[in-house]
Amino acid sequence: MNVLLCPDSFKDALNAEQAALAMAKGVKRAMPTATLTVCPLADGGEGSLDALIAATDAERRELTVQDALGRPRQACWGWLRQQRTAFIELAEASGLQHLSIQERNALHTSTYGVGELFKAALDEGAEKVLLLLGGSATNDAGAGMLQALGAKFLDRHGSPLPPGGAALQQLATLDLSTLDSRLATLQVEAAVDVDNPLLGERGASAIFGPQKGASPQDVAQLDRALGHFADICVEVLGHDDRGLAGAGAAGGMGFAAHTFLNATLTPGIEMIMQQTRLPELLAQAELVITGEGRLDGQSLAGKTPIGVARAAYQHGKPVIILAGSLGDGWQACLEEGVTAAFALADGPMSLEQALPRTAELLEARCENIARLWLAR
Template identity: 45%
Template structure:
């Protein structure tokens, strides 16, 4: 039996590579003669750079940049294809993992450091730049990126607006020409892990603001600030809000497409293509995918649904493993996910779930392998 193991990372817990290795270790215990193929994935969020650099044989470069709250952090970008393609993920410089849970500040968190990463990367004069958008700590609409690239975002007095989403309320004029000049001749693609709009009840502030530290009142302010940014951008001829995915990464999706002229692709599709997952599925009997949570939100561009949809084209069953499994998985089943299982054996705290995630993955995958072995044996015996 050939089993392809194609998981995402468990956010703030295990990398996709570690998740795949844990599943493989457990499966080997239960069915040691099965052929296992590990294909770590990402959906455009945290871990995307590593997944792409590993699969494409590139290399990582480290640089000191500005973190979400203004602190200095060491972040990496990837170069592949002899420097022809640069890979950057927002989570590296401006991600939630850069801020402790009790320090998150959605009002002033800035994407400036991601712009600094882009500056460092384009010094190599690449032909292509892939920007992976998930996992951000920011809701500034990508204003920080624009400023780092040289764009002018000024208030009514002609001064730079303050960093963060709240600062957008003071925006009076926008000149993106310096940023566009810096990226001239570079094909820019953004990998989105969500299809959320920029504004409104399903927008960047309302859906993702709370996990970035925003109170209900601050969510309203941030939504207003992003709306004001959209208005000013529109006056300069840039549409940053009228399309799906414009709310990705706190509005960076809208800015990169609407102002910088990027082409948006679902992150999981881009990464599955890059690692050649479709080719890996040839002759495969079962696919195991995994993510920290598998629930109704997973159908919006997350790894499990991407893997399931691809495997369904070849009639291959897909099992999902997660720390938490939601109640309504109908959309995922329709997309091709055969079944999903929680690896958590009993009610535990988040800290305990994170601490035991690797062991729980091993245990659960071993039990699944044992079940698969029995079903195969029964099928061969005709019972």
């Protein structure tokens, strides 16, 4: 019996590797002789860098960069020397997880640290970058990243703009003449886990701004500022990417990556599955168990369990999803190759009660799934 265990992280409880190992313990209790394949996954957000490094044996590098509020922090990135390929995870530099709730301020947070990671990769000789978007604390449409890479954002007085998305409303001159020339030949593939455009009701500010500390008034201000930035980009570059699916990812970083770095926007789970050789593992598996913190109707937009289910369906393999909770619309996932889905809780409990028990609950659910499989 070959069982493939390929979960994403369970946010605030277990990273993907820890979740996979907990699953393995449960399956092993019911199937002591089973062959278990552990393949931690991610969808381009937090944890994706770890998944890529583990799958490819890339070197883990560290660099002191600015976090979303301009403070120094140690950020990791991955380096595949022979392929001249760098793995850069936005959340390492500008991630929401590095800020307390009180510190979250979507008006002023910046992606400058992401640009510093790009510079380090270029200095190493990178010819390709896999840019992992998601988990950002920012809503600046990549302006900070571009500033770190040499672009000049000036107001009508010729002064540099301060950090953050709100300042883009004052943008008068976008000078790309000093942008790092090495970017022209750099191949960039950006992993996105959403298909939102830059602006409007489904845009970066409206959908993701509130979780980054934006009030309704802030959301309106940010949407106007990013719209003004997009207008300036059209004037400077002659093309308009604001409506591109995924442009709103990571506070508009999808827009910046495509517009200025000529990046290909790829669903994050597809990128991670390719790098981890998941299709090969699926072909060998008889049962697939995946999962993450929450499964709902929004998961269809590109979350890990659905990506796994869609790929497994091509191989005719059954897929079980374990989730911390099943939210509105989760039943739609059953139309995407999912055999069954289960919530972890074994009785009434609050989130605060459930989080420290996540590993225990995963083990128990996987043991029961394995026993049911044996009884079929």
